[in-house]
Amino acid sequence: MNHFIGTYECKADSKGRFMMPASIKKQLLPMLEEGFVIRRSVFQPCLELYPMKEWNIVMEKMGKLNRFKKKHNDFIRMFTAGAKTVEVDTNGRLLIPRDLINVAGISKEITVASAINIIEIWDKDKYEEVIDASSVDFADLAQEVMGNDTADLLS
Template sequence: MINIIGTFNCKADAKGRVTIPSSLMSQLSPLLNDGFVIKHGRFSRCLELYPKAEYNRMMMQLKEKDQFDPDNVRTLRKFVEGAQLVNIDDSNRLLIPKALAEHALIKKEVVITATIDIIEIWDKESYEKANDIDRDEFSVMLKTAFGKNDKPVSQSGTAQ
């Protein structure tokens, strides 16, 4: 698993190409040969860019589920919605397919943000609205994510 870091303000050209900033490209360079999968965001009106290996890992997890359970099939169908293979060209540009750009309301101003091993691609205005969280709400979110739990933790770092 790769840990991608950073949030970047970019621009989409008239053809839907976004130039990937050099500091992000240096993190992605080991993944360029395998390519990427771009798809609808899971929870937001953005796009998600997966390194192909990470996307394949997630597909294997979904494949393990009972394929005769209608809920599992619906989950799979929704997860892969809009999925397309893409590459970053020699000029460090990512071409966002038109239907996906329309889905994410991407016009010209774009925010690219890393969320551990996935990259989210947002229309700037949508990104700002989605992240308009006050300090109190963020404090609760941080406590939920990083606060102590009631279970003892083993030396390996896992809850017992």
């Protein structure tokens, strides 16, 4: 599993292409040949860029869901809605499909942010709003998610 690092600001052209930041591109080098999948995020107004290997891991898990259960079928459909394969071109640019630009409300200014094993692609202003809004609650969130409980210590 890859663990990406960094948050970068970029500019998208009128076609939705942006130059992949050099540091991220360097981290993605081993994955460039396999390509990527880009999709809308479940929880935020952004896009998620999965290296093909990571996408296949997610699809393996989803493939185990029972498609004869309506909730499973609905989840699969919603999770994969709008997902597309993309590649970084020889100039180091990534083309964001037009429909996904609209879904995420991406304008000319974008933020590319690492999220452990995937890359998030945000409209710059929306990214700043989410970071600013959550900064007040981050200490509580960190304690809740990462803090050790007594029960955890006994396991």
